[in-house]
Amino acid sequence: MTLAHEHPSEGTDRTRLAPALAAAANRLSAAGVASARVDAELLAAYVLGIGRGRLLLVDTVRGDELRRFEELVERRAQRVPLQHLLGTAAFRHLELAVGDGVFVPRPETELLAGWGIEHTRPGATVVDLCSGTGALALSIADEAEPGLVVAVERSPEALVYLRRNAAAFPGVRVVQADVTAPDLLGELAGRVDVLLCNPPYVPEGTPVPPEVADHDPAEAVFGGADGLSVIRPVIGRAAALLRPGGVVGIEHDDVHGPAVPDLLRQDGRFTDVVAHRDLAGRPRFATARRA
Structure with missing residues (x-):
């Protein structure tokens, strides 16, 4: 899965989180994951080291965070249990x-x-x-x-x-x-x-x-x-x-x-x-x- 890098900040490798979450939810939904949006948000929160409720306060993520998020979303799309990914x-x-x-x-x-x-x-x-x-x-x-x-x-x-x-x-x-x-x-x-x-x-x-x-x-x-x-x-x-x-x-x-x-x-x-x-x-x- 590749998430489009939109509106990177000047001079930094940063990506807006909202489109990345939407793309992840679409990928998981297409893979048959019933709770696609929730799982995408939980994986993003896990990568960022914050509670899911704080995602609303996050505008952009770093490139390494995005890549880790994409990797986890792809594994979830392969139907690896969410809990196994979170540990x-x-x-x-x-x-x-x-x-x-x-x-x-x-x-x-x-x-x-x-x-x-x-x-x-x-x-x-x-x-x-x-x-x-x-x-x-x-x-x-x-x-x-x-x-x-x-x-x-x-x-x-x-x-x-x-x-x-x-x-x-x-x-x-x-x-x-x-x-x-x-x-x-x-x-x-x-x-x-x-x-x-x-x-x-x-x-x-x-x-x-x-x-x-x-x-x-x-x-x-x-x-x-x-x-x-x-x-x-x-x-x-x-x-x-x-x-x-x-x-x-x-x-x-x-x-x-x-x-x-x-x-x-x-x-x-x-x-x-x-x-x-x-x-x-x-x-x-x-x-x-x-x-």
Whole structure:
């Protein structure tokens, strides 16, 4: 992509930002990026080292800044995730390190995080299964007053990011383990107050955007033929880990609106099963209380 150099200042290699942003947005839109203008502005702000809201105060950019911006726009046009280009993903009040090998947290998961925060009393023990970047675990550590947060992740690649993100939170313990293991966190059985899980839940064969297909780890996206291969054992393990009255929240695919609440009811050890929708009205997560 080449952005036209318009109205350079006298004697300097400077370019007006507004036309460069417009050209970048057009390039991204043509490449199928839904949030083309927003992504262009975020990339420009990243290159300039300022907040996106301050772009209105910038009239021109230097030649080296323009070239860096063009390079990043072209990579985004190739459907490299925006968060990979920025090196971080915003999640509630956090900026989480992300990159190849770890699932990029989605804005809709902030709803499950908020629910978990609301149910975390001071001193509570909280478990986050399939932690990835640590988005859920670290949001609770950041916004509530838990006594202990345990973040469980299996992938060695994802653990690099999880440990980096968790380093600022001494009350968070990172555990490498498979969440489907029948003896997972056996030392906490019957002692957990809040258990959250954002597992791989997309049914295999479901078409996904290039950002997901080419960059998110498949093991963090797809959950077997029906998308429930991880959720089923997680429900059983949640029942074993939670204290009576403890609560569980599990994110799921929008095709699982009835299925996950039904699995919680069928387990027989939960009450107060509730299905929750996201801001677009799609089924997004289910919650329940340990009987």
